[in-house]
Amino acid sequence: MDHIVIAGNGIAGLTAGDTLRRLGHTGTMTVVGAEPHATYSRPALSKVALAPGEDLDVGTLPEATHGATELRGRSLTGLDPARQVATLDDGSELPYDGLVIATGSQARRFTGSDREYTIRSLDDAARLKGSLVHRPTVTVIGGGPLGMEVASGAVGLGCDVTLVHPGTPMELHLGPLLGGILTQVALEQGLAVVDSMVSAVREENGGMVVTLTDGTELVSDIVVTAAGDLPATAWLEDSGLLVDGRLIADPRCRVTDSIVAAGDVTFIDHGAGPRRTPIWTAAIEQAKVAAAALLQGDEAASLDFQSYFWTDQWGLNLKMSGPIPHGTEPLVVKGSLEERSAVLHWPESGTAAALNMRMPIPRLHKLARETVTSV
Numbered sequence: 001m002d003h004i005v006i007a008g009n010g011i012a013g014l015t016a017g018d019t020l021r022r023l024g025h026t027g028t029m030t031v032v033g034a035e036p037h038a039t040y041s042r043p044a045l046s047k048v049a050l051a052p053g054e055d056l057d058v059g060t061l062p063e064a065t066h067g068a069t070e071l072r073g074r075s076l077t078g079l080d081p082a083r084q085v086a087t088l089d090d091g092s093e094l095p096y097d098g099l100v101i102a103t104g105s106q107a108r109r110f111t112g113s114d115r116e117y118t119i120r121s122l123d124d125a126a127r128l129k130g131s132l133v134h135r136p137t138v139t140v141i142g143g144g145p146l147g148m149e150v151a152s153g154a155v156g157l158g159c160d161v162t163l164v165h166p167g168t169p170m171e172l173h174l175g176p177l178l179g180g181i182l183t184q185v186a187l188e189q190g191l192a193v194v195d196s197m198v199s200a201v202r203e204e205n206g207g208m209v210v211t212l213t214d215g216t217e218l219v220s221d222i223v224v225t226a227a228g229d230l231p232a233t234a235w236l237e238d239s240g241l242l243v244d245g246r247l248i249a250d251p252r253c254r255v256t257d258s259i260v261a262a263g264d265v266t267f268i269d270h271g272a273g274p275r276r277t278p279i280w281t282a283a284i285e286q287a288k289v290a291a292a293a294l295l296q297g298d299e300a301a302s303l304d305f306q307s308y309f310w311t312d313q314w315g316l317n318l319k320m321s322g323p324i325p326h327g328t329e330p331l332v333v334k335g336s337l338e339e340r341s342a343v344l345h346w347p348e349s350g351t352a353a354a355l356n357m358r359m360p361i362p363r364l365h366k367l368a369r370e371t372v373t374s375v
C-alpha cells in the first residue's frame with residue numbers, strides 16, 4: 001500500500017497515523033483535518049478549559065510521529081471509492097490506496113442562534129468561555145457528562161445555571177447510584193435541575209426561551225445544548241458507503257478492503273447490530289485496530305475493548321471501567337460513599353469505579369474483571 005489518506009485530525013486520526021508507522025507502513029500519508037489546530041484533548045474542553053482563569057487550557061498531546069503531510073483547516077467534501085479518490089474543499093482530488101475515515105461527529109443543536117452554544121471544538125470552548133465569564137444566566141440542555149461538566153464549569157464561573165434533563169442527570173452513563181451522587185453534589189453547589197424533555201428553543205428579545213414538553217418556558221441569556229452528537233458523514237453522502245445514513249465497519253474496523261473507520265463517526269457491527277461508542281478510549285482502540293486491518297487484512301486482530309470512561313465535575317473525579325451498573329449495590333472496596341471518596345466494585349456486571357480516589361487505570365480494569373475484591 002503506497003499512499004494512505006487519513007480523514008480527520010482528532011485522536012482517532014492521530015492514533016491511526018502513528019500506528020500505521022509503528023506497524024511498518026513506509027509509504028506516504030496525508031492527514032486532512034477541518035480544524036486549524038494540531039490534535040488536542042477534546043475531553044479537556046468541558047473540564048479544565050472552562051475552569052476559572054484567563055487561559056483556555058486543554059493541555060498538550062504527544063506530537064504526532066507519523067510524519068504525514070498535514071492539511072489543517074481543510075475539509076474533505078466527497079469520496080469516490082470506485083476510483084479511490086477523495087475530494088478536497090477546493091475541488092481538487094486526493095487519490096489514495098488506503099483510507100482511514102476518522103471525521104468524528106458534530107454537536108446537535110436546536111437553532112442557528114449565536115446565543116445557543118455547543119461545545120465540540122476548541123473554538124467552541126473559547127466562544128463559550130468568553131460568554132460565561134460575563135456571568136449570563138444559562139440553561140443547559142442535557143444531563144449527560146457533557147451537560148453536567150459544562151454546568152459545573154458555568155456554576156464555577158459564577159453563573160446562575162438551570163439544567164434540563166429527563167430523569168436523574170448522569171444516570172444513563174453511570175447507573176443510579178453514581179448518577180444520584182453527582183446530581184446531589186451539583187444541587188448542593190447551586191445547580192437547578194428540571195426533570196423534563198425540551199420541545200423547542202428560540203431566541204427572543206435578546207435572550208433564549210426553552211420550551212419544555214409540558215409547555216413551561218425557561219428564559220435565560222444563553223443556552224448550552226449538550227444533547228448528543230451526529231456523526232460527521234455529510235462528505236460521504238454520495239459515496240455509497242452509508243447504510244441508512246450510518247458508516248458501518250466490521251470488528252476489524254473495515255468498511256471495505258481499502259477503507260477503515262475509527263472513532264465517533266463509526267458504527268461497529270459485532271453481530272448484535274451496529275453501535276457507536278463515542279468515547280476517547282474507544283476512538284484510540286478503534287484507530288489502532290483500523291490501522292492494523294488496513295495493512296494486514298484478515299491477519300489483524302479484532303477489536304477487544306474494555307469500556308473506560310471518566311468525568312470531572314463539581315469537584316469530583318470519577319473513573320469507571322466496564323458496563324454501566326444497574327440495580328445492584330456495589331461492594332465498597334476502599335473509602336466510603338458518605339465521604340464521596342471510594343473504590344467501588346460490581347462483580348455481577350464486571351464494573352469498577354474510583355470516585356475521587358487515585359487509581360491507575362490498569363488496576364481499575366483488573367478490579368472490574370475480578371470476582372473477589374482486593375486492591
Ligand SMILES: Cc1cc2nc3c(=O)[nH]c(=O)nc-3n(C[C@H](O)[C@H](O)[C@H](O)COP(=O)(O)OP(=O)(O)OC[C@H]3O[C@@H](n4cnc5c(N)ncnc54)[C@H](O)[C@@H]3O)c2cc1C
Nearest residue numbers: 008010011012034042043075076103104263264278279280
Ligand atoms: C467537550 C467534550 C468532552 C468530552 N469528554 C469526554 C470524556 O471525559 N471522556 C471520554 O471518554 N470522552 C469524552 N468525549 C468524547 C471524546 O472526546 C470523543 O470520543 C473523541 O474525541 C472522538 O475522537 P475522533 O477522533 O473520533 O473525533 P474528533 O475528536 O471529533 O475528531 C474528528 C476531526 O475530524 C474533523 N473533520 C470532520 N469532518 C471533516 C471533513 N469532512 N474533512 C476533514 N476533517 C473533518 C473534525 O473537525 C475533527 O477535528 C468528549 C467530547 C467532547 C466534545
